[in-house]
Amino acid sequence: MRTWLRHHRQAVALALGKLLAQKAAALLNALVIGVALALPAGGYALLANLLAVTQRFAPEAQLSLFLRTEATKADADAIADRLKADARVATTRFVSRDAALKSLRATEGLAEVVAALGKNPLPDAFVVHARDPSPEALDALARDLRGLGGVAHVQVDSAWARRLAAIAATGRIATGVLAALLAVGLIAVTFNTIRLQILTHAEEITVSRLIGATDGYIARPFYYFGSLQGVAGGVVALAIVWLGLAALNLGVQDLADSFGSTFRLAFPGAADASSLVGFAGLLGWLGSYLSVSVHLRKIS
Amino acid sequence: MRTWLRHHRQAVALALGKLLAQKAAALLNALVIGVALALPAGGYALLANLLAVTQRFAPEAQLSLFLRTEATKADADAIADRLKADARVATTRFVSRDAALKSLRATEGLAEVVAALGKNPLPDAFVVHARDPSPEALDALARDLRGLGGVAHVQVDSAWARRLAAIAATGRIATGVLAALLAVGLIAVTFNTIRLQILTHAEEITVSRLIGATDGYIARPFYYFGSLQGVAGGVVALAIVWLGLAALNLGVQDLADSFGSTFRLAFPGAADASSLVGFAGLLGWLGSYLSVSVHLRKIS
Amino acid sequence: MISFSGVGKRYRGGHEVLADVSFTLDAGEFAFVIGRSGAGKSTLLKLIPAIERPSSGTVLVNGQNVGALRRAALPYLRRNLGLVFQDQKLLYDRSVYDNVALPLAFSDHSPREAERRARAALDKVGLLGRERANPVQLSGGEQQRLAIARAVVNRPAILVADEPTANLDAESARAILEIFAAFHQVGVTVLIATHDEALIAGRAGRTLRLSNGRLLA
């Protein structure tokens, strides 16, 4: 047990020593892995931001329920009660015809139109948020609400819901592609680095074997090296993603300002960041494991 | 001269031979470079698509010129002539009050509003496209047009123009960041690969020097190796970008369908593709050049 | 201790390098393998740590049939042998000290004991004071002595040395042989291959004479 511990300590020291002895080379390797990792990690961060943005539009997965112009206050109250009782309805909001006119007037380009109107032509309305945003559920709900008394017209914003679903699907595909690239890229980099490490240490490996080193003893520093390299690459990738997002935010700021929004691209949180680094280390270990399995036995 | 040619032929053969002798390793290297390259290349392709999409909105960098409701046909003709004579105006389109009402009626959700209107409250209008889409130029043009007789109101859609400018700026920053990553990433990968190539051939380099090889002769295969590797990485990056765009298009298709659009992400053209590969080869050469300069002299 | 019986060796695609070699070396014996270049001396020696496996016959080391050992068992066999290779197999990217200390890394000594042994081994071959040098900074003969120091650092019960004096002048060679003799004195079994007839002239110890892969009586 003490020997076992000592051997592992030696292997870590050896791997760390090799990384530190060639600072420039180690930095380069980390940079290579980092750049490769930044692709999916950055993509992931952007996707997370995209999803956050689209979630703001998620309330648009809604129904607009217009009352007849001749509908009374009692009609409106009855409809409100009916909506409250429906399990499929998340929230409802009553928009009076006066409020509607006011918001129309505030819409850029329509002020003149509204000014030209003699009287308010708009009806009272309910904005209904459904619990289930799927296009099918919205359509079914709309069909039922259309039958209520006093309702002139139900408009389903399911086009938006359909768009959201498509965006989410696109995002999922992209995440899948990126995750696959993440894994393959990092494993490939480590596999290759360890292959070259083994080649450059061929002499040492041969000699160590001849004088009684076990394969486990020989392989151990490579495992540690691969894992450490993965971790270093993960850290570099984080830095690249961070810098990239910061740079993009310069542009996003102007864009958001023009919309009067304070939106900024969010940086990955501590949990995401540390799981990126941990995952990179794990993949580094896997790459070195595969590489050692393949290449160590090639050295007689 | 014949010797010179023969030496170069030998160096290419040697570099190619080394690439092909270790097919798996060469593939891995190409994969690593490809993944690293795919980041900015894919980003560039997406940006190009984004720009194409925003260019469709570019006509929105426009002015809307509303006439007084009491304006006559003669007033409208005079304004049309004045607009045609203005060098800053690209095109003008006359929108009659009847046409405006029709299009308002076609707008989703406004049909009821229009139906409720007694008479057409809308004025005649001109839609004016400026040659210079910058917010400043649009504002200046609007100021001049506001002074014309018969004009009730000039509305500048410069909010859109400002957004476009912001999007373009964001795109430019992103392209810059990505291009820098492209260059650094590829040079780093090549630098590192050649470093390890040199290390694994240290013996051969030492011996060749001792028996009379010039540094140029020793370095040449590494240059070719680096360039070939860059080219191979460029090809892999193209493939990754192509596959990535194809995968994204599955989602984009649904999204575009929901807008009733036939829009698809465009693949890089032949010119872009070949300049990507050529650029990758060039950067590969640069990486190998730097690596050889640094590492060859370290080998006694 | 070491016993060859009916050993033959044919490299893949080559001719028969060893044919019907049989001999037994008892614990504590001192023996030379002698023969011309290409006679098969190195091949014979490589069968003992199972660097090569016999094509026929059996090689016993400490009663183990080493030709039939599983790959995973080889390290434990080799740790009990002290090997000097004809091409020395030094690590030129490590210091002299690290080269000697290499076999101690996978045995079970405290760091203090390991250092004591490494320095003692270097002292024995006259390289104490050159610990921090790189092997390329040693002369050919000094490199050979470094290889010997590495072989004995673990105090193995069996020493197998392939041409350990090839790069040494007669006097230095004699000094090296004295080192092996000293190990022999304390009970170590020693087997040395050499092409140098003059070296063994008048020395105690058995002589195994190889010619074209066959042991001459």
Added chain:
Amino acid sequence: MISFSGVGKRYRGGHEVLADVSFTLDAGEFAFVIGRSGAGKSTLLKLIPAIERPSSGTVLVNGQNVGALRRAALPYLRRNLGLVFQDQKLLYDRSVYDNVALPLAFSDHSPREAERRARAALDKVGLLGRERANPVQLSGGEQQRLAIARAVVNRPAILVADEPTANLDAESARAILEIFAAFHQVGVTVLIATHDEALIAGRAGRTLRLSNGRLLA
């Protein structure tokens, strides 16, 4: 052809390995450098192709002061020398044939002429037929002969060999010396370092005797 005058050599941080060495070797001469392990033989030989530079004094080769040559000029100096290194410096990831043909790659021969020369050189050292083998498949002595074949393949005017017979039995060593003698016959200048007094006994040729870095008369 080769002329040392007042040559001293001190490695960085080391003692004086050569001190005030002066001698001249005329074109076509045959000479041995002899001395004990560590006497400075290899160091002396390395000054000729400028692998090491003298700390003092001058080394002239064909009238060139090689100690003062620019780095870029070294390849052209070395192409005119045939060098056999003490540690042979063979490439173990290339075939025997490729090892011999290596120096032909940077000289100006047609592929056909290059092949003819490579095969002729292998023939001279008795390795024809082993072209496709890997050097690790050669015995120690065969590797040494391969190193000699590579040194002579370019038909240099000067041959400098460091312990070219260290791994050879007396008879094989004599055969190798005959090869050097044959080159000497056709006018090549030959300088051989060896620790083996017996080898040069009764041979024609000058003897430069080194002891502790000084040339004995």
